[in-house]
Amino acid sequence: MADLEGKTILVSGVGPGLGSETARIALREGAEVVAAARQIDRLRGICAELDPTGERIEAVQADILDPASCASLVDAVLARFGKLDGIVHVAALDAVFGTLEGADLDEWRRTYEMNVFGSMQLVQAAIPALKDGGGSVVFIGTQSSDLPRLPQFAYASSKGALRTLGRLLAVELGPSGVRVNNVIATWMWGPPVQMYVQFTAQDRGVDEQVVIDEIASNMALRVIPEDDDVAEMSCFLMSDRARMVTGQTIWVNAGEFIV
Numbered sequence: 001m002a003d004l005e006g007k008t009i010l011v012s013g014v015g016p017g018l019g020s021e022t023a024r025i026a027l028r029e030g031a032e033v034v035a036a037a038r039q040i041d042r043l044r045g046i047c048a049e050l051d052p053t054g055e056r057i058e059a060v061q062a063d064i065l066d067p068a069s070c071a072s073l074v075d076a077v078l079a080r081f082g083k084l085d086g087i088v089h090v091a092a093l094d095a096v097f098g099t100l101e102g103a104d105l106d107e108w109r110r111t112y113e114m115n116v117f118g119s120m121q122l123v124q125a126a127i128p129a130l131k132d133g134g135g136s137v138v139f140i141g142t143q144s145s146d147l148p149r150l151p152q153f154a155y156a157s158s159k160g161a162l163r164t165l166g167r168l169l170a171v172e173l174g175p176s177g178v179r180v181n182n183v184i185a186t187w188m189w190g191p192p193v194q195m196y197v198q199f200t201a202q203d204r205g206v207d208e209q210v211v212i213d214e215i216a217s218n219m220a221l222r223v224i225p226e227d228d229d230v231a232e233m234s235c236f237l238m239s240d241r242a243r244m245v246t247g248q249t250i251w252v253n254a255g256e257f258i259v
Helices: 018-028 040-050 066-081 105-133 155-174 190-202 208-216 225-239
Strands: 008-012 032-037 057-061 087-088 136-142 179-185 251-254
Touching: 008 018, 008 040, 008 066, 018 032, 018 040, 018 225, 032 040, 032 251, 040 057, 040 136, 057 066, 066 105, 087 105, 087 225, 105 155, 105 251, 136 155, 155 251, 179 225, 190 208, 225 251
Parallel strands: 008 032, 008 087, 032 057, 087 136, 136 179, 179 251
Antiparallel strands: none
């Protein structure tokens, strides 16, 4: 029996990369999946590729910045599949670079609105449905909160706040059988990192493999994790095999802290 057989999983922020990989693995493991994103046309295309029959996947346009949209998203899950067993929350804003000195704090507010308040609004809307079945929530975090090699101070600090929220929610929702965990990603070999490698290699006039090797040199395994490595862990935490795992921060980083 597949790990997620009989479960309905909501994946937020489904686009090229981690969101679509999470939806793919959840489907592989037998789940019914509701994929949510703001860009509905792209989302429908991704869902058609993941399940051409459309029998086990539903594309729903949603904006986690809007509480009403969050409520409608949960309603759509229940209307299509009758229950909600878990959320893998991928949606985030990470476009603001720089340190605090000289920063435009309005941009920081936008980042916090999405990564902290948006996350809270989505989970708050889903709590009654999750309590019905003793579900699971996974927040996707970032290693830049602890190892700031790039000046992503707004993104890193907002994800740090989200990690704390995850621990608090594990205590709040635990008596109802709802588990909450954080999966922390380092560099993930997917579209954003691929673009970074290409840009950096061109800017420095070196082969892309040079940049890849430099990044991997900080990791014990000397390999950059891929999007699906993080997605695999997230889907494992959705499963009953992880039924006693809650309030945890799990690193999928190829041993970067060891080196």
